[in-house]
Amino acid sequence: MKHRDDYFRNSMGAKTEPLVMFLDMNCYFASCEQQRHPELRGKPVGVLTYDSPNAAVIAASKEAKIFGVKSGMSLSDCRMLCPEMITTVTHPAWYRIIHVDVMNIMRSYCDDVIPKSIDEAVANFYSYRLVYNDLTEVARQIKADIKKKYDYLTCSIGIAPNSFLAKVGTGLQKVDGLVVITPDNIDDYLAKMKLTDLPGIATRNERRLLLTGIRTPLEMRHASAALLRKVFGGVVGDYWHRRLNFGEVDMYNKVENRTMSATRTMSSQQSRDRQQLESMLISLCTRLEQRMVKGGLFCKEIYFGIRYRDGSKWETTIKLADPVQDAMELRSYIYERITDFEQSRGLKTVFTDKVTNLNVGIQSFVKNTVMQYSLFDNRIKKDTVRKVMYQIKDHFEQKDIVRKGSELFNPHVMKDAIGFGSVRDMLVKNGEVKNKHLLEEDALPGEPRKIVIKKKPPPAPPPEYEEVDHEYTGPEYDDVPMIEAQ
Numbered sequence: 001m002k003h004r005d006d007y008f009r010n011s012m013g014a015k016t017e018p019l020v021m022f023l024d025m026n027c028y029f030a031s032c033e034q035q036r037h038p039e040l041r042g043k044p045v046g047v048l049t050y051d052s053p054n055a056a057v058i059a060a061s062k063e064a065k066i067f068g069v070k071s072g073m074s075l076s077d078c079r080m081l082c083p084e085m086i087t088t089v090t091h092p093a094w095y096r097i098i099h100v101d102v103m104n105i106m107r108s109y110c111d112d113v114i115p116k117s118i119d120e121a122v123a124n125f126y127s128y129r130l131v132y133n134d135l136t137e138v139a140r141q142i143k144a145d146i147k148k149k150y151d152y153l154t155c156s157i158g159i160a161p162n163s164f165l166a167k168v169g170t171g172l173q174k175v176d177g178l179v180v181i182t183p184d185n186i187d188d189y190l191a192k193m194k195l196t197d198l199p200g201i202a203t204r205n206e207r208r209l210l211l212t213g214i215r216t217p218l219e220m221r222h223a224s225a226a227l228l229r230k231v232f233g234g235v236v237g238d239y240w241h242r243r244l245n246f247g248e249v250d251m252y253n254k255v256e257n258r259t260m261s262a263t264r265t266m267s268s269q270q271s272r273d274r275q276q277l278e279s280m281l282i283s284l285c286t287r288l289e290q291r292m293v294k295g296g297l298f299c300k301e302i303y304f305g306i307r308y309r310d311g312s313k314w315e316t317t318i319k320l321a322d323p324v325q326d327a328m329e330l331r332s333y334i335y336e337r338i339t340d341f342e343q344s345r346g347l348k349t350v351f352t353d354k355v356t357n358l359n360v361g362i363q364s365f366v367k368n369t370v371m372q373y374s375l376f377d378n379r380i381k382k383d384t385v386r387k388v389m390y391q392i393k394d395h396f397e398q399k400d401i402v403r404k405g406s407e408l409f410n411p412h413v414m415k416d417a418i419g420f421g422s423v424r425d426m427l428v429k430n431g432e433v434k435n436k437h438l439l440e441e442d443a444l445p446g447e448p449r450k451i452v453i454k455k456k457p458p459p460a461p462p463p464e465y466e467e468v469d470h471e472y473t474g475p476e477y478d479d480v481p482m483i484e485a486q
């Protein structure tokens, strides 16, 4: 299946040696629960954000997946597929401890490890090409080291010339996998895949590709950069061309800041109380505010969506001329839209007792250092106050010593939160793993963990990776859900 252009493609400046390793923990949250509770091992387990019959399952064990249970499904749907499924609530502090341990295991083999999410990381072994003869042996060692520490945890490892293809490799063998993608076998693998099997290609991108006559990942790899530019609109098409032809696009860019979102699933009891729904919205906005303050960011686009029990949705996207950061400002923009909609339809309220899910997303970020303050408002003062408040919270490490009025509105809904797609919240302080955006850390019994960074072999000369500006190409908002745990 080797294309005659391969030789040419491979000399386009891309490095084709498989020196990038991607690690993806299998059924992460569910396996972590099974690790801590041996009585759950070998059984179908669903992990919930909170204990309620209306909750959504955010992670399923491999035993539950056999029954067709998928993350994001409502508990009642899961029960229909798998009546004997055991449920447990999330324990984010535990997942973070294991995350840090897994990262340290990887770092004992390579100093260039970049965590991509709570259960994924990429390691660039380019500097170690003279140190290790066989990266599959290193991968087996990493798996063995993880197993030694956490005997129930498995991971899939992909090895390829770039981080994108290495990630593709982790998807090819779902449990305890180890796949090496090289210029010699890439076409055979791609030929067996669907377009939507590629990370970042969801139905919308698939539709665009099909319209141009590109039906498979293999055809996509052999499409010209010019054609892909047409499909994706500009430079994003070039990125896709490079990803599939061994160029590096994804390794060092900060994927986390493309979008941030916070979402919350309601019980029917919660949705009966309009005040509860409104305070949920404030808590979601406050979470996003915290993350923007910490990142020194403002946003210019807000998304708000409500999902109802019958599967219908109400959603709105707000583009702003002036970037915002303040939770109550986010909320008031959302309210403006809601009020407009309710009045134009003669509706009493969109916050009905049929609400099952609220989701706030933000994107189009602006760094605070480049913010243009308008001369005639008190933004600077307000922004300073907000920053100082978070500094005080950090300083006293007692996140609830100082609270904003908005946090007091319904403090018990603001607890720990864990992002599937983000590890920015992770902080190691005095050897303890903490979430730096937390208001209250969830308690975990046992000693605080000491983090030991092991000695690494001396690295070879530094890699010559190209730096590429990255544009977001994946599905909007949905790919990095924030799960609020109670």
Ligand SMILES: [Mg+2]
Pocket (backbone or CB within 6 Å): 024, 025, 026, 027, 028, 119
């Ligand atoms: Mg995983």
